[in-house]
Amino acid sequence: MSYAMVMGEALIDLLEVDDQTYRQAIGGAPLNVAVGVARLGGEVRYAGSLGTDVLGDRIAAFLREAGVGDQGVRRVPAPTTLAVTTFDGAEPTFTFYGEPPSYALLGPGDLDPAEVAGATVLYTGSISLLREPFAGAARQAWATAGPLRVFDPNVRPTLLPDQATVHALRELAEEFFATADLVKLSSADAITLYGEQDPAAAAAHIRGLGAATVVVTCGARGAHVATDGGAVMIPAPAVNAIDATGAGDSVMAALISRLLAGGRPADPAGWTDHVRFALSVAGLVCERQGGATAMPTPGELAVRWPALS
Template sequence: MGYSVVLGEALMDLLETERDGEVTYRPAIGGAPLNVAVGVARLGGHAEYVGTLGGDTLGDRIADFLRTAGVGVRGVRRVPVPTTLALTTFDGAEPTFTFYGEPPSYALLEPGDLDAELVAGAAVLYTGSIALLREPFRAAARAAWATPGPIRVFDPNVRPTLLPGPAAVAALRELTDEFIATADLVKLSAADARLLYDGAEPAAAAERIRRLGAAAVVVTAGAAGAHVATADGATTLPAPAVSAVDATGAGDSVMAALVRRLLAEGTPADLADWLRHVRFALAVAGLVCERPGGAVAMPAPDELTRRWGDLP
């Protein structure tokens, strides 16, 4: 089993909560790519996080958290700016994010900062999310994506608060399509699909993405499960029934679980294998939703077994 390179943002979430009748904000380490890297490590895989961290105390805490979680930090570069904050509010269990910090500490990775040997040696390469909206990170991600060898996985992880109008959405669609065209796996949410593709439902969005070149597509839809599309067919899988308290990081845990399976077994041969992996990923996400925290909610294999029994 090889390792995965996870390329993208790490930041500090401020999670809205209530204490003694007052609204307060609890700091929690986050960022979708960081969540993916931690999720892979918690599931027993080897993940190397590649990105920039602020040069402040919060950046120190993120770096320490990654090391403690068992994530490799060989590709981390520290930058002399404050760590970006993501104010996280909730509608039920679903989070909404508002970002603070300019320039964003997470988007300052340059192509020359990449460890070419680390990227080329990876079995799986992940990129996506909000870091792609900014340079120089976007150029670094393109350089890594062009490296031959790794299985390429992509997640646009759309954040509407960073898209001020139709022109910004169109620009993100064009950028997303660029990465999709050569992706082995694209994972996105139903909300991402609706925003990017003019209200498209999961099946229609997955077919569009497949036509662009992606080998496999997984569109997650919360409690409604996930739509899976490959060259030999498509179907929708139900999600396990859970009592959700916090959906932060649930989509990232799906990606982490899929990356973990790709590390263990390589690229699936057919739709049936993809469905097996997605059922596993939905079980991981269900457990994440049953506890608060994003990155700290990512489960270990023994926790999955206690909650769901043996998973194929």
């Protein structure tokens, strides 16, 4: 059985509606990725920690209903972390509440080594890596031979108060970049990590560290893709964006679903096709209220983008 193992945070987003009102949504970048893969028809299993409170119960039920395998879920006696989300246009900014973070309490001993080794794709990244014991669990899984290794730093500047913390995150991310089969990051991530405005330069640097393929998403401009066979900028489809929450996660979910279906592309043209598909998925997500519930199905994609079918 071909499946993806997704490791990282699950939490509750409080999405700004107006100055006094917030809408609750289940989120966390890795959870969004896992749900996105499942919605696109891929087999996916989630490994992470959930609080034992009512919000944790809701997240657990949502994963089951979405068809995400929950064998790797650990329930922990901590209040579920909240991510308060405000917007500049469609772009979200996140502020996190909850200590210790309920999402980062999965440890190395909580992993099933056979389940990790049996995965076709292993994904990790995002804010869970900033904390132990999760960072140790991710390193242990990453060292397992077999799966394609997929990484997204998913930088959150509100968790990086000074240059020392930025430097520490850069070192951590580069540890995973060095052996990644695929790295996906945003142009904003590249600016935070490297002060680099040029996505091509950021991608070249990350490939120089050892990553095989790098995709840098650039919002409405599309994505820069760098592989062994060269680099290209792929334009995004025109959309009526109302909320970009989860758009980058949907790109990752789409790429993982393609890796599950057909393996790693043999040439740059294959990666170009994968990324065009992923940008179409993200475009539809941006036309919806964001979060895990915005992740589309193949049928919904076919209606919005008939050329994909």
